[in-house]
């Protein structure tokens with residue numbers, strides 16, 4: 492993951508990371524430009540699912556992106572996967588090709 496310094500636009504390095512929740516990680520970052528030397532804290536959060544997990548955690552819910560192919564044929568594919576019905580779209584695709 493490439494993160495730029497908000498002040499000078501140079502590349503930044505993640506120094507430490509700490510899990511806040513299943514969906515959010517807090518990072519401390521350091522600008523690599525020695526003339527800037529800014530250090531700051533940022534958050535990374537999972538906000539939308541593009542392709543559902545093949546091994547979904549039942550405690551995790553990340554809404555499907557409206558642009559996800561999986562959103563075209565199900566109101567909530569991830570909830571359906573948690574209930575083991577219907578099969579995962581990728582699993583169906585693998586079986587269809589064999």
Ligand SMILES: [Zn+2]
Pocket residue numbers: 496497498499500501522523524527528529
């Ligand atoms: Zn900087």
